[in-house]
Amino acid sequence: MYLTREEESILNGEKGEVYEKVFRLLVRLGDIYGADKMIQVGSVQVAGVSYKSIGDPGRDFLEDFAEKGAKVKVLTFLNPAGMDMENWKELGFPEDFAGNQIRIMNAFKKMGIVVTATCTPYLAGNLPRFGEHIAWSESSAVSFSNSVIGARTNREGGPSALAAALCGVTPNYGLHLNENRKPNIVINVGAELKCNSDFGALGYHVGKLVKNKIPYFKGIKDANTDNLKALGAAMAASGAVALYHAENLTPEAKIMETKGLENIDVTSKEIKETYEKLNTGKDIDIVILGCPHASLREIATVAEKLRGKKLSKPLWICTSKAMKETATIMGYTDIIEKAGGKIVCDTCMVVSPIEKMGYKTTGVNSGKAANYLPGFCKQKVVFNNIDELIKGVM
Amino acid sequence: MKGRMISLGTAEGEAIVSKEPIGFYGGIDAKTGIVIEKGHELEGKCVKDKILVFPRGKGSTVGSYVIYGLKMNGVAPKAIINKETETIVATGVILAGIPCIDKIDIENIKTGDKLKVEADKGIVEKLK
Numbered sequence: 001m002y003l004t005r006e007e008e009s010i011l012n013g014e015k016g017e018v019y020e021k022v023f024r025l026l027v028r029l030g031d032i033y034g035a036d037k038m039i040q041v042g043s044v045q046v047a048g049v050s051y052k053s054i055g056d057p058g059r060d061f062l063e064d065f066a067e068k069g070a071k072v073k074v075l076t077f078l079n080p081a082g083m084d085m086e087n088w089k090e091l092g093f094p095e096d097f098a099g100n101q102i103r104i105m106n107a108f109k110k111m112g113i114v115v116t117a118t119c120t121p122y123l124a125g126n127l128p129r130f131g132e133h134i135a136w137s138e139s140s141a142v143s144f145s146n147s148v149i150g151a152r153t154n155r156e157g158g159p160s161a162l163a164a165a166l167c168g169v170t171p172n173y174g175l176h177l178n179e180n181r182k183p184n185i186v187i188n189v190g191a192e193l194k195c196n197s198d199f200g201a202l203g204y205h206v207g208k209l210v211k212n213k214i215p216y217f218k219g220i221k222d223a224n225t226d227n228l229k230a231l232g233a234a235m236a237a238s239g240a241v242a243l244y245h246a247e248n249l250t251p252e253a254k255i256m257e258t259k260g261l262e263n264i265d266v267t268s269k270e271i272k273e274t275y276e277k278l279n280t281g282k283d284i285d286i287v288i289l290g291c292p293h294a295s296l297r298e299i300a301t302v303a304e305k306l307r308g309k310k311l312s313k314p315l316w317i318c319t320s321k322a323m324k325e326t327a328t329i330m331g332y333t334d335i336i337e338k339a340g341g342k343i344v345c346d347t348c349m350v351v352s353p354i355e356k357m358g359y360k361t362t363g364v365n366s367g368k369a370a371n372y373l374p375g376f377c378k379q380k381v382v383f384n385n386i387d388e389l390i391k392g393v394m
Numbered sequence: 395m396k397g398r399m400i401s402l403g404t405a406e407g408e409a410i411v412s413k414e415p416i417g418f419y420g421g422i423d424a425k426t427g428i429v430i431e432k433g434h435e436l437e438g439k440c441v442k443d444k445i446l447v448f449p450r451g452k453g454s455t456v457g458s459y460v461i462y463g464l465k466m467n468g469v470a471p472k473a474i475i476n477k478e479t480e481t482i483v484a485t486g487v488i489l490a491g492i493p494c495i496d497k498i499d500i501e502n503i504k505t506g507d508k509l510k511v512e513a514d515k516g517i518v519e520k521l522k
Contacts (some may be wrong), residue, residue, distance in 0.1 A: 061489065
């Protein structure tokens with residue numbers, strides 16, 4: 001790989017031990033994947049934040065780096081943490097877990113990272129432009145930024161994203177290059193998609209089919225950014241789709257050639273079967289919405305449905321701090337709380353220890369959550385649209 | 395044997411060889427260095443101060459932090475030799491500062507062999 005003189009000097013340890021290490025990491029990853037050079041990144045999103053995921057080794061590593069004076073060079077956000085950083089006590093998160101999570105967040109903050117912990121950084125103040133090179137981690141955020149925005153990122157691991165943030169560069173390979181962004185399979189959607197859970201079911205089904213390919217969707221009549229967020233998240237979870245194109249909906253679709261590619265049809269039959277497959281539970285202990293983190297529009301929709309009602313079971317809407325602030329100003333938080341629900345920030349059901357909080361069956365409208373909850377949180381799942389979920393806990 | 399340097403350093407020690415890939419997260423206990431993955435061919439063995447030889451890493455990316463944890467807890471292998479180092483192991487050994495070489499024909503190495511690893515030159519040598 002070509003390195004500038006300045007980059008060589010970092011490798012020789014002239015900027016100290018931490019930068020030597022993280023830059024060496026970027027160079028090695030570049031070598032493994034055949035990168036020709038480093039490219040500057042506009043922003044970073046770092047995963048590996050929840051104490052549940054990274055444990056003591058991750059905590060110690062981050063504290064060591066922060067202690068040695070590591071500082072990020074570009075706008076850097078975090079993936080969700082293991083708990084609501086403000087209201088963890090009230091929500092019932094365990095005390096020892098909280099102590100470790102707080103240490104992790106303090107280490108990140110010391111490195112200059114914005115401790116807004118969200119899988120939707122693009123809704124919370126970290127918005128890349130079309131064509132911009134970035135180094136993001138969280139799989140749904142990677143999918144959204146690549147596909148819906150047209151920014152360019154590989155799916156980074158926690159440490160490689162942190163290395164990119166500290167050095168301001170990433171190795172030039174994979175989805176940073178034009179030739180690797182072309183679709184290699186066409187999905188003809190014959191089903192009518194009405195809500196986020198329909199898009200989630202489509203995503204789950206297609207992700208299983210195409211694994212790490214780049215699908216090109218035809219026949220999706222309309223979709224807002226919430227729908228596309230749900231679609232991409234589910235595909236990245238059930239498969240490893242980091243980029244998709246959708247005719248008339250995503251920015252690079254019109255420049256992509258689909259002639260000669262394998263075609264797969266998805267009809268309402270497959271969508272229905274996916275719903276059946278994802279439903280493993282019956283009696284809901286808790287409804288958790290906001291996977292990926294809810295947009296303001298999604299919060300407003302739920303608030304409208306809960307106005308003046310009383311829930312019999314807990315309901316969480318996971319979101320970023322930025323969205324909650326606005327929801328509070330608009331009175332949505334108040335409506336949701338009066339009904340017995342909660343807006344939960346900085347975390348999500350997948351990375352929080354809900355299995356230790358007495359919940360056994362979770363109701364979700366997210367294909368991604370339905371994919372992960374049985375394994376990561378030992379939950380049975382009720383997968384449905386918001387109306388049906390709310391009806392079930394009224 | 396000549397391979398590719400992944401992480402700098404030199405080491406001498408006894409080889410412990412796994413024909414199966416190793417997943418560090420949930421696979422090796424960061425506090426003791428003992429392989430804990432059920433049914434793994436190295437289950438119950440300790441990697442501390444050994445030259446750990448395996449084809450490649452597998453599993454969760456959090457494995458990188460476990461490799462780092464092994465080093466911090468003083469139970470890390472002295473060096474790692476792979477057929478193909480993927481990103482989880484590459485990330486872990488570089489952060490931890492464990493010498494590592496890949497693109498080595500690991501079939502030629504047996505558990506108990508005395509090895510000298512010179513990662514900077516990409517060389518693995520069998521000692522008599």
